[in-house]
Amino acid sequence: MRFLLVLLAALLVTPVAAQDQLPPAPYAYRQLDDPAQEAAARELMETLRCLKCQSQSIADSDAPMAGDMRHQVRSRIEAGEEPEAIRAWLVERYGDYVSYEPVMSATTWPLFALPLIVLLLAVAILWRRMSRKPAKRDAA
Known part of the structure; x- marks a missing residue:
């Protein structure tokens, strides 16, 4: 019985541990080639809260989730999307708490x-x- 409980716990913990071991998204740590687009992305990232750390912006956080959010911001800006549209999408997805602008x-x-x-x-x-x-x- 004890063995089954340990096995069940290991199976439940494995997906959570594996999530942090995935390689970072391409734009998580790499800047955009266009300086104007990178400046717009950086400005937006400074106003978005990391949901894992909760006290840092996604621009300052090293959490994997913040890296994924930075990737989303940069890839959407590179595709020509406006920063406010990206903010609205992130607020819709994660709730009002993600934005530092109440x-x-x-x-x-x-x-x-x-x-x-x-x-x-x-x-x-x-x-x-x-x-x-x-x-x-x-x-x-």
């Missing part, structure tokens, strides 16, 4: 409104405390 939508508007509400509430509390008249003390 978009206000039906699901994200509370994130934009909450800081303003908290600020207004703090100002109202401070104004109310400051406008109170001090209590008079009786002379004894």
Whole structure:
């Protein structure tokens, strides 16, 4: 029974381990020949988040997934696609989180409104405390 569990675990882990051992996509680490296209690709890559590292742009990350995303950006720019169309495709594929440029939508508007509400509430509390008249003390 123990042998079967170990075998099952090994079979489930193998595809995950193999994914990181694949060779990188052609444009993951190679720049485009046209400097203008490479500049456009680089500018776009700086505004896209690596989904594996989550704190780096795909331009700075060494994660295999970031390399694949860099390849997608460069190959699409080389094919003549506009950077905003590529961003829209990546956001559609991976969600809003992939972009460092937040978009206000039906699901994200509370994130934009909450800081303003908290600020207004703090100002109202401070104004109310400051406008109170001090209590008079009786002379004894």
